[in-house]
Amino acid sequence: MSESTVQIALVLPDLLGTYGDFGNAVVLEKRMNWRGIKAEIVPVMFGEPVPDSCDIYVVGGGEDTAQTLAVKHLREHPGLQRAVTKNAVVLGVCAGIQIFGESFTRADQITHPGMGLIDSTSHAGGSRAIGEVLATPANNLFEGVLTGFENHQGRTVLGPAAQPLAHVKVGTGNDGSVEGAVQGRIVCTYLHGPVLPRNPQLADLLIEWATGAKPAPLDLPAVTQLRNERQRAAS
């Protein structure tokens, strides 16, 4: 693993890989490779220590038992938390947004401690939010709309240290008005699809943070077509 290779940690794909989260890591890897930037995916499996030396960490979604097991593991092996203090880039999807916060409360009313990376708390909402989502990126973080598919019961409340990722136009997101969270170089979202294949601008923003340079333009016609189709389907 040479110095110049961008390492993308795929965190606990055996527990948090339910929603095609592997796809987010693949998109980051390929979008760098295709532009001549060396990148590789480093899977971190359950039971293994979490390295603190990776450049990007991708954390996905899973069902309840898996999520509880995952947060226990990530608290016992705090490599991800150490990496954050070293400015690593982190993407957390679905379960990610819940376990990165201060705490999350399940439908059974049991509150679990989170990893404390994001100023947020999550709890189970009344109904399951399922369907296409359209949202406008907050603070001009990136261009174009954020598109994705949501499928979650959690609701998330952000504290003052966290900014929303986007403002919801269609769908539910955190609470019906904002979607996801950004705090430092940590980005969280409820959106699947997975989120990065559908939102190349967000993928390139994470790459820019990790490499320190704005990546060259990369035009993939299928991606543009998919974004158009999904926006039409949502509105």
Next chain:
Amino acid sequence: MSRVGYPRVPTCALRAGVLARPAEGHAEPAGSIAGVNDSPARLPLRTAAAVRLGNMSSKLSQKMGLGAGGMIGGRIALKLDPQALAHLTDGRHVAVVTGTNGKTTSTMMLARATGALGEVATNHSGANMPDGHVTALSKQPDAPYAVLECDEGYFPAVAGASSPEVAVLLNLSRDQLDRVGEVRTIERSLRDAINALENCTIVANCDDVMVTSAAKDAKTVIWVATGTGWHQDSASCPRCGDPIRWEGEHWHCTGCDLQRPKPDWLTVDNALVTPEGVKVELALRLPGKFNQANAVMATAAAHTMGVPVDEAVRRLRGVSNVSGRYRTIERNGRKARLLLSKNPAGWSETLTVVKEADHPAVLVINAQEADGRDLSWLWDVPFERLQGRTVIASGERATDLAVRLTYAEVEHSIVPDPLKAVDAMPQGDVEVIANYTAFRDLNARAAENE
């Protein structure tokens, strides 16, 4: 890169298991009706009337073109007599087949094999809920045997009503992402239902963690090593939540005593090994490792019902087309084989089948309610295996697939209409793999054109 995410399929070592059951079977000519003692009990008046009315409406719905009439008759019969399923199975030898993938094929195989003993009532068309069972059973009121394909969610109700002699548990994985979490719930409900059954032999796939957990506490279990299992949904133990560890074909829970049981039957390269250690060539017409697994499960179940192993295998070799699956359609010099794959586990298996031949492939994806609307699972399927092949992305969600193929570095074009996609392929053999509603619609259109 490719170290990630895909299931490791354990390979099976040749090893004879032990089975302390008498293995005598009594073969009878195909389609014969067994003796008087074996015929089903007379139906109570109410059920008989309900069934008659149900059959009538079934025929009516066929006539009016409302579908194959597969379920509507049963639905009416069940409304008129909620006990219809119990009455209709009373006095018959019943086998129930359930699991996420391979139900329809395994049911057809088991029905064929059981045909050695007498007439078999079975729900061929995938109408696998109680109304479908009632329809199938009432069409063959005198068949002494019944082999029922059953939706996992309905297994407790159907097994409870039909008191099966044999229950076949193939595999359990997630079918749709909008229903995630249900794998564990289903495992729990199957486990409870199985533990409540009396005088039932469970034939279970010991290479599937969820199935093993569901079957483990039953009184009589016959374990079949199929060499197939989808590990992604069973990283944590269904019983205690701790991680499952795999070492080659063996697996165990790191937190409790759940582990791979010693198999009685083995699936080996194109063959099975009986509990007595006898190797029997399968020589199936259906392709792929998962159909070999289906065949061994069906043989073990048929053997339990009394069919000699050789006779069972001979009969299921004849299966070549299962409700349109594996059907080949001819179009303008193209021979297209239709394959159904409903979920990541199914796609992963099917891609290994198409890998055996280097034919061009049309992949058809829809995301209707019955398919699941969340297409994130496309990223769990190792489409990378299609690199270097001629591929067309098709279906209502062809573009989602095209993006996945782009990142898998599989060259492709997009033709949303699957029949036009077949026409766009070079002349010769074409593989068409479609998910549920895409397959259903394509199959109906193909049948129209035939």
